[in-house]
Structure formats: structure tokens, C-alpha cells
Amino acid sequence: MNDRSLTYREAVREAIREALQRDPRVFLMGEDVGHYGGCFAVTRGLLEEFGPDRIRDTPLAESAFVGAGIGAALGGLRPIVEIMTCNFSLLAADQIMNTAATLLHMSGGQFNVPLVIRMATGGGKQLAAQHSHSLEGWYAHIPGLRILTPATITDARGMLGAALACPDPVLLFENQTLYNMEGTLPDPPPAVDLDSARIMRPGRHLSLLTYGASLWKCLAAAEQLATEGIEAEVVDLRTLRPLDDATLMDSVARTHRVLIVDEGWRSGGISAEISARIMEQRFYDLERPVARLCTAEVPIPYAQHLEEAALPQAGTIAATARTLVSTHD
Amino acid sequence: MIDFTMPSLGADMEAATLMAWKIAPGDTVHRGDVVAEVETDKGLIEIEVFHHGVVEELVAHIGQKLPVGAVLARLRETAPATTTPAPPAALPTTTPPAPVAAAPAPAPPADSPATSAASSTVPPAPAATHTRVSPLARKVAATLGIDLATVTGSGPGGAIERADVERAAAHAAAASASPQAADPASPATATTPAAAPDLSADHPDAATAMRRAIAAAVSKSNREIPHYHLATRIDMTRARAWLEAENARRPITDRLLPAAVLLAAVARALKDHPDLNAAWIGDSLVRRDAVHINFAIATRHGGLISPAVLDVQSKSVDAIMTALNDLIPRAKAGRLRSSELSEGTITVTSLGDLGVETVFGVIYPPQVALIGFGRLSEEPWAENGGLFVRPVIHATLAGDHRATDGRTGARFLESLNRLLQHPESL
Amino acid sequence: MTEADLKAAIIECLAPIAPEADPARLDPEANIRESLDIDSYDFLQFLIALSRRLGIEVPEADYARLASMKGLLAYLGARLQFPEKN
Missing domain, CATH: 3.40.50.920 (Rossmann fold)
Known part of the structure; x- marks a missing residue:
């Protein structure tokens, strides 16, 4: 097993690329994820590689595209929805909390919502109040959601795949100060669990x-x-x-x-x-x-x-x- | 003024009900005197006092259920006993049974309230204010039987923390060894089992409560103590022959049980392996000088209670048998003394009566070892190229691996074996 | 002393040791230590009680013959009929 060096951003990108390669049901959507390459440059190059059907730019309408993600998940797809920062997730809070987190319960166990939402969180980059808050603890209040906070290169690389394998909605909070962090990752990357500290x-x-x-x-x-x-x-x-x-x-x-x-x-x-x-x-x-x-x-x-x-x-x-x-x- | 508080009679005890006072205001009490009876999950326990003094006030009422640490009575400390371990003369070594409730006669004049001011050469004890104690320190103090009023805190605002309690415990352990050795075992017989109702038998829940208490203790043990287990076979030919010869010439009332010989051998072997007669406190081993052996006794209520045979290191086999004759019936009747439940330094469990061959024990925290004996049975025994049939006992040791390594345990078992080959010198 | 008297005496001596059991209903062949859950200490107390009640001290070597009610009756009955010198 060889260790190799890469950034947190590259680890996330690799995780997305691997998910897209492995499972044709997986697609990515969000603001500026395609042509612009992602607000934090995480998704750069993916549109060219996978095409506009699987890397979809959305309008600035969080409620709509998170809702679309829920529908896609219910319809059998495995969507990865990117919300630029968790502050904007509040525009989709109704979809996340009232729909994604509740449907399994309200359908009497009939409908899982296998949706993964990635969002940047945290301050420290001088992006001011509306782009810098940490709302992961707040979402952790809600039953029906799984809240992940990858801090290491290993988790940045491994958690997305594990989240997609989860039958219920998972929110991944990527701290924006970590994207440039470099670290080593064993090759092949180790599997990670979503249950343990x-x-x-x-x-x-x-x-x-x-x-x-x-x-x-x-x-x-x-x-x-x-x-x-x-x-x-x-x-x-x-x-x-x-x-x-x-x-x-x-x-x-x-x-x-x-x-x-x-x-x-x-x-x-x-x-x-x-x-x-x-x-x-x-x-x-x-x-x-x-x-x-x-x-x-x-x-x-x-x-x-x-x-x-x-x-x-x-x-x-x-x-x-x-x-x-x-x-x- | 000293607060006499409900002692912890084991790591698993949380509260007990006061059943009887053996003292009245004005009585003079000495360290080791039985002053009250309380009912716990383990039956009726006689509570001993740890200070010398005069009873000022009985705070708790008969029938009251009180948590560990609750104030039962207030004592006025008398001068001689305050700092140095009391000389033997001050101990009730020759006095008959501890003062009982029937004798509330006023104490000698020197101790009467009027003259108490005269004893004010004693530095006044700090007023009973609310002390800051960390939850951890409180728990450790309860486990070790340390009175928090005697501990000085080093935490924020003088809060007592674990390290403070452990320091106090180390002091207490060092100080208690000698006076206790002089304690006679006999006062325990002063109370006749018939005199008080056998509460544990009357309570339908007693067995359940005892089960719960045992559950708490063994769970803690398995959770916290990394056990190692060693087993060896001991040739009991000589020990058995010696016992048979002894018993053949004794009247039936003076006969010895094998347990007395085994306890004697354990205590002698511990002398050479003191790390097993110890407690694991915090992160360190605290050796105990006196050997108080918790001896597992089956009660008729389905439980097993392990009161301590005190000071086995200084008792002959006969004295151990005398102690067992005193202890076992009281254990079965649920009438034990507080020191017998709280001061054990090692446990011996002998399940040979039940036909068990080998015992793999669970250590009673904070002790660091448990010795198990199976039944004495005849087994093939190879020696010097020959095959013999010998009476054999399987001896085991469960050791706390934090405190000692298997090597210590193995050497202990070897000493035990050697000692049992010379029963006459035990 | 009849066998019935002897049995009554044995039961009387067992009673304080196994108060919750009914020794009168014992299977005569059963091992009393097992069926009444009597440990070695209590067994010794039982023998001490018997010695007080019947005046017979049982040597340790004979313990094995006292395992069941049947054994007790046979052994103690014989000792009562042909008292040995103490």
C-alpha cells in the first residue's frame, strides 16, 4: 500500500468521481458545479468528464434543486446535491427537514430518501457572516438525518461513498478552510464508517x-x-x-x-x-x-x-x- | 466536632437504613466500637466508628434510609486520639462488648459537656460547611471508605479532587495497619443473632437486592479490570493427612475445616508477594499491610457474600477457624460488621463444596487479586517417573493486570503450593 | 430410640441449617448436602448438633457414610445400638 499526497479538495473530487464511475444512478447538481467547476473548485473537470446529464448546473434556487434531489432519490437515483455554503441551505430547510427527514417515517417505512447533500461550512476565510456560519450542530437536532463532518483527508475521500450507500438522507459538512489542506492517503483509500468517533x-x-x-x-x-x-x-x-x-x-x-x-x-x-x-x-x-x-x-x-x-x-x-x-x- | 457519616460498605452500596443505635449522647466511643446497625442489601451490618470521642448528638433517626456520606451523628473528638495512632492501652482490647444502648450512663466527668471547653487545646475542626468535591473524588472516596471531612482539597476554590482523596487514603492505609492488629475479633460475638430480627430473611426483596449489588460489583470489575488467570494443581496429601490427624484428636466442636488451612496458606504466601494484597487506586498500586481476606460464603438466600476475615496475617490456623466460626453464621444470618465489608484486601472463593474443579474468579474492586479453590479430589499424579493417586486441589489466581503481571501471580501460586506441603508450620 | 425417633432427631438438627427446606420430605437416597444445599461449614454444624442431641461424635473418616437420610439412619442407628467408648 502506497501513501500519496493530495489536498482535501482533491480527495472530495476523487470521491465524487469514483461514485459517478461506479454507479450510473449517481449524479451531481448544484450552483456552479459544472461550467464554473464549483465555488470552491471541488468539481472542476467533472462536467467535461461526465457530461451535462450527470453534472448539472442549477439556478440559484436551493429549495427547488434540493426538492428535485429528493424526488430523484425517491425515483431510484442517487443524487449528490451541493449547496454552496450551509448558510444557503436555510432556503431549502423546508425540503431538508419537512420532506427528506420525514418521508420514511410518514410513509410508514415505504420510502427511503437516499439523498446526499454536500455543503461548505465554517468561518476563517473572511467571507463574512452570510457565508461563514457553522450550522451542522443545528441540523444534528433533526431525527431522520445523518450529519457527517469529515475533517481528515481519509474521511473527505471515504465518507461520500459511505453516505451514498446509506438509504437515508445524509448531510456532509466540509469546512471551507480545509479544502487546501494537504495530507496523505493510503492507496487504495481505506473504507470508513459513519458511526464512530x-x-x-x-x-x-x-x-x-x-x-x-x-x-x-x-x-x-x-x-x-x-x-x-x-x-x-x-x-x-x-x-x-x-x-x-x-x-x-x-x-x-x-x-x-x-x-x-x-x-x-x-x-x-x-x-x-x-x-x-x-x-x-x-x-x-x-x-x-x-x-x-x-x-x-x-x-x-x-x-x-x-x-x-x-x-x-x-x-x-x-x-x-x-x-x-x-x-x- | 466530627461528623460520623454513613460509611460505604463496598463499591456497590449507595444507601442503608438505620435500624438501631448502640450509643447515646454523652457516651464515650473509641475507634472500632460498634455504634449502630444499618440494613443494607447485604443484610444487617454493624457500623463501627473511626474516631475517639464523645457522642454529642444523634442526627439520624431509626428507620431512616440514608445515602453514603450522610451524617448519622456528631462526635466531639477527645484529645489523645487526634493525631497519633492511639497506644494499645486506649483501645478496647480487653473491654467487653462495645458500649450498647442499654448503658447510656453519662460519661466520666472529663468528657461532660461542661468541661469540654477544657479540651480546646485541640485545634478546632473546621466548621461543617458545604465542601466542593468533584463527582469523581466523591466516588473514589466512597469506594475507599474515606471521610471527605478529613480531606484537604487542591482544586479550584479548595475543591477536593481524586488525587486529594487518594493521598488521604494512602495516609489512612499507612496509619490503620497497627491499631487494627490489636483489635480483638471477639467483640463481634457480643450481639446474639437471636436478639435482632433477621431482616434479610424477612424481606422478600433481599435476594433481589443482593443480586443487584453483586451485579453492580462484578460489572464494574469486568468493565474496568483487565484480568489474567492462572491455575495450578496442588498435591494435598500432606495437608489432608495433617488435617485428618488434627481433627481425629479434637472434639467435634473444635474441628478444622480445610478453608482455615487454605486461608492461612494464602495469608502466609501474600507476605512474600505483597503486590497481590493491595488496591488499584487511580493509576497506582497501594499495598495493604494487613491481610483481610474476603471469604465467599453462600447465603441461604441465593447470594454469595464475601465478608473479610480480618488480620489473617497474624492469626494461627486455629484462630482463623475461630474467626470463621464467628463470621460464617453471622454472614448467613445477614449480620456483619462494617469493617468486614469494607476492609478486605484480597478475596478467596472456594467452590469445592459444590463439586467444582476449578474457579476462574472475578476480582472485587479495588482489590487486585482473587484466589480460587476447587474441590479436593483424588487425581492421577505423575512424579519421579511414577504414577500415583493423590488428593489434589486446583488453585487459581485472577489478577488485575494493571497492578501485577502473570509472573507475580505464578510466583504466588508456587509459594502457596510450597506452604501447603508443610501444613504444620502454617 | 426407634428409627422414627432418630429420624425426627435428624430432621430437628437439619432444621436450623436449612430452614426453608422440608427435610421430612427428603428422598431417603438423596445426598442431603446437595438436595438441601449444605456447605461444609453447615455440615459440620449439623454434626455438632447431632452430637449434642444424640451424644454421638462422628469421626471425620466416617463423613462419607452420612451422605443420605438412609445412610444417616443406618450409621447413627448402629452407633446408638452399640455405643462405642468415647
């Missing part, structure tokens, strides 16, 4: 529970903390719905101290959900109250220094972690 770095003093772009900030923080003798365990949630309670709780039981890092807002976010589950399941293993580091409760600012300050960063993660392990006399 992954311990990215073991440690015994505290658990950093996180996902998406914050994973890399946590790993950087852990590296810094290690030089100070603090061994942080970094756990990549990978899927926000369903949450892999077992892996998270095992980590808590080992370290007794928890910091949840989440680029969503704190109030009512996925960090609140995880914190509540720890209270329910592992209260008696806790040495300190569960800590959270989330995005400041403001629309993501445009100005670079303000945007940086609003988002969790490696420095603030390390600083918060230190307070969790310090002793006071």
Missing part, C-alpha cells in the same frame, strides 16, 4: 472533543500542551448525528476532564448536547465541570482580526485546557 491522539489528562476544522486546532494545542507535560486526548467526533457516545464516554472515563471545542455557537449547540450526555452518563467520573470553547455568539465578523477572535483557536484551546488541569492551593 476516532481518537486522533491519545492522552490521559483531559479530553478535547471536537470535529471539523477545530480538530487540527486541537491537535496543535495538544502538541503545545505536551511540551508542558499535559497529555491531551483529541477525539474527532466525525459524525454529529448519531453521536458515538461510547467512544466519547470512554475517553471521559479515562481522563475525567473534558473540553468540547465547537465552531457552532454555544447556546443550544452540539457542545451543549455532548455536555449533557456526559452529565447523564459519566457525571461520577468527572473531576471538573465540562468546559466548552465555541464561536463567540455574534454573526461571524468580516474583519480578519475579529473573525480570528470569534473562532476557537489553538491558543485559546490550550489556555482553556490548562485551567482544567491546574491545581490551586
